[in-house]
Amino acid sequence: MDSMLALFESCLPSLLTLLALILGLLFTYFYAPYWKVRKVPGPLPLPLVGHLPLMAMYGVDIFSSLAKQYGPIYRFHLGRQPLVIVADTELCREVGLRFKDFPCRSLPSPITGSPLLKKGFFSLRGPTWSAMRNAITSLYQPTHVGTLLPAMQTCVETLTHHISTTTTHPHHDVVHFSNLSLRMTNDIIGKTAFGVDFRLISTTNSVSSAAASPNDEEVSSFIKQHIHATTSLKMDLSGSFSIILGLLIPILQEPFRQFLRRIPGTVDHQIDIANATLKETMDDIVTRRAREMVDEDQRPAKKDFLSVLLNVRESKGGKLKELITDDHVSALTYEHLLAGSTSTSFTLTTVVYLVAKHPKVEERLFREIDGFGPIDVVPTPDELRHGFPYLDQVLKESMRFYTSSPLIAREADRDVEIGGYKLPKGTWVWLGVSVLHNDPKNFPEPHLFRPERFDPDGDEEKQRNPYSHIPFGIGPRACIGQKFAIQEIKLSLVHLYRRFIFRCSPEMEDPPELEYGLVREFKHGVKLRVIKREAATAK
Numbered sequence: 180m181d182s183m184l185a186l187f188e189s190c191l192p193s194l195l196t197l198l199a200l201i202l203g204l205l206f207t208y209f210y211a212p213y214w215k216v217r218k219v220p221g222p223l224p225l226p227l228v229g230h231l232p233l234m235a236m237y238g239v240d241i242f243s244s245l246a247k248q249y250g251p252i253y254r255f256h257l258g259r260q261p262l263v264i265v266a267d268t269e270l271c272r273e274v275g276l277r278f279k280d281f282p283c284r285s286l287p288s289p290i291t292g293s294p295l296l297k298k299g300f301f302s303l304r305g306p307t308w309s310a311m312r313n314a315i316t317s318l319y320q321p322t323h324v325g326t327l328l329p330a331m332q333t334c335v336e337t338l339t340h341h342i343s344t345t346t347t348h349p350h351h352d353v354v355h356f357s358n359l360s361l362r363m364t365n366d367i368i369g370k371t372a373f374g375v376d377f378r379l380i381s382t383t384n385s386v387s388s389a390a391a392s393p394n395d396e397e398v399s400s401f402i403k404q405h406i407h408a409t410t411s412l413k414m415d416l417s418g419s420f421s422i423i424l425g426l427l428i429p430i431l432q433e434p435f436r437q438f439l440r441r442i443p444g445t446v447d448h449q450i451d452i453a454n455a456t457l458k459e460t461m462d463d464i465v466t467r468r469a470r471e472m473v474d475e476d477q478r479p480a481k482k483d484f485l486s487v488l489l490n491v492r493e494s495k496g497g498k499l500k501e502l503i504t505d506d507h508v509s510a511l512t513y514e515h516l517l518a519g520s521t522s523t524s525f526t527l528t529t530v531v532y533l534v535a536k537h538p539k540v541e542e543r544l545f546r547e548i549d550g551f552g553p554i555d556v557v558p559t560p561d562e563l564r565h566g567f568p569y570l571d572q573v574l575k576e577s578m579r580f581y582t583s584s585p586l587i588a589r590e591a592d593r594d595v596e597i598g599g600y601k602l603p604k605g606t607w608v609w610l611g612v613s614v615l616h617n618d619p620k621n622f623p624e625p626h627l628f629r630p631e632r633f634d635p636d637g638d639e640e641k642q643r644n645p646y647s648h649i650p651f652g653i654g655p656r657a658c659i660g661q662k663f664a665i666q667e668i669k670l671s672l673v674h675l676y677r678r679f680i681f682r683c684s685p686e687m688e689d690p691p692e693l694e695y696g697l698v699r700e701f702k703h704g705v706k707l708r709v710i711k712r713e714a715a716t717a718k
């Protein structure tokens with residue numbers, strides 16, 4: 180016993196030194212990122228979790244509160260990682276447009292944890308990103324987007340048909356609008372990006388599933404996996420264990436992901452299966468389409484994104500072919516599902532929900548839409564762009580009121596100075612978009628839904644800095660699908676409002692609860708009562 184004690188006493192100094200060393204290393208690991216930006220003001224971060232509990236408690240409103248307290252540039256700690264948030268129009272403009280200093284997005288753990296997303300457009304950097312963006316930009320110009328209108332219209336008609344046939348009884352007049360709208364936007368991406376008919380709307384609940392083909396099952400399992408994989412990506416502390424770890428101790432995210440993905444029953448295991456299935460399906464679609472594209476007669480016929488991308492790669496060949504590998508093509512096409520469906524569906528839902536709550540806005544909007552012409556005349560892409568000025572205002576105001584991406588990520592590519600603070604290379608500088616959209620300096624009485632504030636002839640619009648409203652981002656990395664999304668949303672709204680009036684269902688909470696995944700979503704969905712317009716006018 181005595182000898183054990185003596186041994187312990189002789190080892191004690193070394194043990195204490197080791198312990199101090201470990202604590203010192205841990206302290207350095209956790210506080211090194213903070214130290215580099217310590218001069219930027221902000222609340223004291225809690226060890227490990229940083230300011231994540233604040234986000235869990237107050238949602239994205241926390242960014243406006245912190246801006247009031249700390250000014251237009253402040254620190255917010257996403258776990259261990261400090262973000263420098265710029266929360267003022269001029270600073271956001273500066274960061275967004277200084278492309279040489281901020282050419283890329285920093286990637287939080289929900290994205291680094293997803294192998295498919297890592298190769299997508301969001302994550303790309305340097306020459307691969309610019310070559311790819313140059314190669315595909317023409318696909319998002321009005322001329323090409325206009326050619327996709329018939330495919331969009333077919334999906335919108337299916338949605339309308341579904342709403343009509345499922346709300347025939349006065350006691351069955353409620354639709355889960357956010358769910359239907361997500362199905363429709365996925366269907367539209369299926370047709371326009373993949374050239375595949377997902378048939379998500381036509382196979383939804385009460386519409387006959389007896390006609391389902393084996394292909395339907397394949398598609399529905401693909402989409403289920405996709406929805407599972409994307410809804411598991413949370414920015415707060417509700418994601419998988421490895422994603423949470425990535426927020427808290429990034430160095431451990433990958434080893435733990437590798438370990439947990441092999442253990443059945445864990446969320447990481449489920450996400451891994453979903454990602455592997457998605458990747459396999461995407462690779463399959465790409466290989467099949469690439470084979471078809473070898474046949475030159477097929478090439479010009481198909482207009483979907485995947486075919487056109489493969490066509491560009493084949494016809495230009497050379498360096499482009501080396502840069503845009505099959506893996507990139509899969510990731511890029513898959514990314515359409517993510518980028519193109521969730522935010523578009525969220526935005527469409529917010530418009531319908533907000534208009535349902537504001538009868539005066541609805542009245543003016545119906546006047547404009549009814550004045551367009553007979554119900555069966557589908558507006559052309561050009562008419563959609565220029566023929567519905569009030570609808571434009573309603574859409575802009577909805578995107579301000581419920582901004583789908585409240586934060587936009589950038590990373591400093593060199594040492595920079597922003598807002599009077601020197602920031603080292605690698606600093607995560609994020610644009611506080613929702614702060615700009617709720618700042619009374621830009622939008623008086625921001626809590627009010629008032630589309631007229633975007634009237635181009637009104638004083639408010641004339642006086643406002645145009646960079647105060649940036650729902651699609653800013654600068655060379657702004658959303659490439661903006662025109663696509665606006666065409667799709669306006670087409671859907673014109674079609675829906677010619678046929679239906681929507682009212683909030685008593686089943687819905689007021690105001691609706693939101694959650695923050697990769698983009699914002701309604702936590703419990705949006706349920707709306709449907710009144711057919713011919714029935715309403717007949718009364």
Ligand code: HEM
Binds near residue numbers: 587661
């Ligand atoms: C209402 C619907 C949409 C909203 C609100 C939205 C919003 C955004 C935002 C905020 C960004 C980041 C911009 C930045 O960093 O400055 C972005 C990027 C992007 N969006 Fe969208 N988006 C929508 C629809 C779409 C659609 C329909 C597509 C494709 C068909 C799409 C594809 C992309 C892509 C590929 C990027 C990355 C661009 C790059 O890094 O170069 N988005 N979007």
